[in-house]
Amino acid sequence: TWRSIVDTVDERRAGFRAVARTDAEVVRWLRSAFGTRLLAGEVDGEGHVQVEIRSWSANTVASELAVFGARVEVLHPIEVRDELARLGAELTERYGSPETPAERGDPEVAPSVVEV
Numbered sequence: 373t374w375r376s377i378v379d380t381v382d383e384r385r386a387g388f389r390a391v392a393r394t395d396a397e398v399v400r401w402l403r404s405a406f407g408t409r410l411l412a413g414e415v416d417g418e419g420h421v422q423v424e425i426r427s428w429s430a431n432t433v434a435s436e437l438a439v440f441g442a443r444v445e446v447l448h449p450i451e452v453r454d455e456l457a458r459l460g461a462e463l464t465e466r467y468g469s470p471e472t473p474a475e476r477g478d479p480e481v482a483p484s485v486v487e488v
Contacts, residue, residue, distance in 0.1 A: 390425045390433045390452045394444045399423065402444070405436065422447075430455050 394402065396415045402423060403410055409426040416422075423444075427433035434455035437444050446452045469476070 388427050388429050388433060390427070390430075390437075390446055391448050392423050392425060392437070392444050392446045393420050394423060394440075395419055396421050398440065398443045401440070405439075434459060 396419050399412050399421050402412070402425070406425055411424040413422040425433055425437070427436060430449065430451035434446075434452050437446065437452070438456060438459050446456060
């Protein structure tokens with residue numbers, strides 16, 4: 373059937389799998405982002421859903437999941453958790469200070485004024 377052909381192509385394109393847990397209301401956003409690359413289980417007694425996400429690598433699935441922040445907890449593989457931690461540290465280093473680059477005196481970034 374056509375559906376089995378599509379499933380086979382999807383599997384070959386995105387064979388890396390990650391398992392995560394999220395709140396039930398987040399599943400619709402995950403479905404929107406991942407489409408056929410997402411499998412969602414049933415809602416448990418605490419309102420959580422276990423999901424499987426297929427992607428191309430640990431780095432790509434971590435990058436795709438980073439937008440959901442703490443709303444999605446990756447259970448495994450550890451490579452995805454490690455990459456999310458690295459991305460978080462990188463963002464904290466860049467944006468953790470309330471100062472802008474210009475306020476820090478970064479010579480490569482000069483404040484600009486744009487007239488409208």
